[in-house]
Amino acid sequence: MKVKNPWHRPLIIFIAAVIGAGIIIMVVIAVVQNKPLYQKYKYGIVLDAGSSHTSVYIYEWPAEKENNTGMVNQKHACNVKGKGISSYSGTPQKAGESLKECMDEAKKTIPNYRHHETPVYLGATAGMRLLEMENKIASGEVLKSVEKSLQAYPFSYQGARIISGQEEGAFGWITVNYLSENFRTASGTVGALDLGGASTQITFVSEGILESPENSIDFRLYGNDYHLYTHSFLCYGKDQVLKLSLEKQIQSKLNMTDNIILEDPCFHPDYNVIKSFQSVFDSPCVKKVDQSQKENTFSHKGTGNWNKCQEAIKKVFNTSYCRFSRCSFNDVFQPPVEGQFGLKQNHPEVKEKYLAEYCFSGTYIITLLEEGYGFTSKDWKNTKFIKNIRDSEAGWTLGYMLNLTNMIPAEAPDTPLMPYGGYVSLMLVLSLLIFVFLILGFIFFRRPSCPAHKEII
Numbered sequence: 001m002k003v004k005n006p007w008h009r010p011l012i013i014f015i016a017a018v019i020g021a022g023i024i025i026m027v028v029i030a031v032v033q034n035k036p037l038y039q040k041y042k043y044g045i046v047l048d049a050g051s052s053h054t055s056v057y058i059y060e061w062p063a064e065k066e067n068n069t070g071m072v073n074q075k076h077a078c079n080v081k082g083k084g085i086s087s088y089s090g091t092p093q094k095a096g097e098s099l100k101e102c103m104d105e106a107k108k109t110i111p112n113y114r115h116h117e118t119p120v121y122l123g124a125t126a127g128m129r130l131l132e133m134e135n136k137i138a139s140g141e142v143l144k145s146v147e148k149s150l151q152a153y154p155f156s157y158q159g160a161r162i163i164s165g166q167e168e169g170a171f172g173w174i175t176v177n178y179l180s181e182n183f184r185t186a187s188g189t190v191g192a193l194d195l196g197g198a199s200t201q202i203t204f205v206s207e208g209i210l211e212s213p214e215n216s217i218d219f220r221l222y223g224n225d226y227h228l229y230t231h232s233f234l235c236y237g238k239d240q241v242l243k244l245s246l247e248k249q250i251q252s253k254l255n256m257t258d259n260i261i262l263e264d265p266c267f268h269p270d271y272n273v274i275k276s277f278q279s280v281f282d283s284p285c286v287k288k289v290d291q292s293q294k295e296n297t298f299s300h301k302g303t304g305n306w307n308k309c310q311e312a313i314k315k316v317f318n319t320s321y322c323r324f325s326r327c328s329f330n331d332v333f334q335p336p337v338e339g340q341f342g343l344k345q346n347h348p349e350v351k352e353k354y355l356a357e358y359c360f361s362g363t364y365i366i367t368l369l370e371e372g373y374g375f376t377s378k379d380w381k382n383t384k385f386i387k388n389i390r391d392s393e394a395g396w397t398l399g400y401m402l403n404l405t406n407m408i409p410a411e412a413p414d415t416p417l418m419p420y421g422g423y424v425s426l427m428l429v430l431s432l433l434i435f436v437f438l439i440l441g442f443i444f445f446r447r448p449s450c451p452a453h454k455e456i457i
């Protein structure tokens with residue numbers, strides 16, 4: 001009869017307890033490790049002071065992932081009531097006051113404890129570039145007024161300035177490609193087109209030699225080099241081109257009659273509005289008229305003819321001379337367009353007050369792309385009209401903030417072999433296995449030398 005080893009039972013219980021405890025520890029660690037963490041966000045505010053209006057954008061990103069591409073999102077956008085800040089040149093203090101409503105909204109949107117570390121930037125575009133050309137003192141006063149207004153908020157004020165057309169184009173390109181996650185993946189980039197009220201920008205990666213240094217800009221982002229072509233055409237935004245086209249028609253009729261009637265193929269046949277000369281000639285984009293004519297009015301009548309409209313619009317592009325091997329228009333160098341494009345379209349909704357200009361706007365967009373930038377039917381297929389990408393607006397503001405806060409590193413950070421949670425779990429499982437095998441080895445190898453049983457005769 002065999003006598004049972006008195007150590008056998010306790011040893012099995014001990015091993016079972018160790019394994020049980022190991023499993024419990026693993027489960028607890030897995031649960032604690034993967035518990036959804038309370039996400040802390042940081043914020044940034046950028047004001048886009050455009051020629052026709054100002055928008056305030058609030059961006060947010062997870063506090064601990066600042067330098068990971070694709071992490072910044074638009075949290076909130078507010079459209080400032082009224083016109084762009086350049087329209088307050090006669091009453092500069094009102095420019096600052098106009099921002100109040102949207103900035104108060106920003107104060108409510110961003111948690112109080114983050115206010116003091118939230119940067120605020122204001123970038124003014126073509127409307128202020130034109131005002132600066134016309135009246136530097138007035139543009140300085142408008143900027144001072146918005147600066148004073150922004151400094152009254154608890155945020156970290158970082159400056160209000162007129163950005164260059166080159167910056168506007170380049171940061172628009174960064175925004176579109178950042179939001180499309182093109183810097184992280186090796187999918188290539190898309191070109192960016194932006195049509196504003198007073199200027200238009202075209203930006204794309206170009207493999208060719210850029211003959212004019214002012215159109216060339218280089219970035220190193222996330223370990224890749226990008227050689228960009230960019231140009232901003234001041235006066236070629238929708239509102240200014242309309243003035244240019246009206247001015248051309250008025251100038252041709254000036255000495256013919258006192259009662260000017262402009263028959264405009266770009267407006268629908270029911271359109272008939274009396275307009276002042278002042279409304280056309282108030283911009284440095286158009287040639288001045290004789291001061292005595294300034295008080296005059298003209299009758300703007302639509303005739304609605306697409307072909308004639310396109311003929312009239314073509315006249316605003318000067319393609320008669322070019323100092324380079326090739327040009328877009330107005331003696332501006334441009335290599336052939338390459339790759340896919342995103343054209344920023346701001347206002348897809350049809351508002352009554354803009355309806356009259358729809359025919360003109362649509363014809364202008366087509367003519368600018370085909371006659372101006374040299375797009376062909378093949379390039380049209382590769383062009384998307386976008387307002388938002390992943391709920392963030394595709395304008396220059398996000399790229400501007402990412403650049404100023406150094407949030408896109410030049411080099412891609414090295415990533416560990418596996419995520420931290422996976423590493424901890426794997427180490428735990430391996431340790432447990434080693435432990436169990438040690439115990440089992442101990443039991444089996446000790447067995448023969450142990451006087452485990454006695455034979456009773």
Ligand SMILES: Nc1nc2c(ncn2[C@@H]2O[C@H](COP(=O)(O)OP(=O)(O)OP(=O)(O)O)[C@@H](O)[C@H]2O)c(=O)[nH]1
Binds near residue numbers: 084126195196197199
């Ligand atoms: N269809 C439509 N057009 C609008 C609306 N609001 C503004 N616009 C016009 O759309 C054009 C472009 O507007 P934006 O892209 O905001 O131009 P902006 O930023 O003010 O001007 P820039 O300084 O040149 O960039 C302008 O001619 C505006 O007059 C709208 O609600 N609907």
Ligand SMILES: [Ca+2]
Binds near residue numbers: 051
């Ligand atoms: Ca704009």
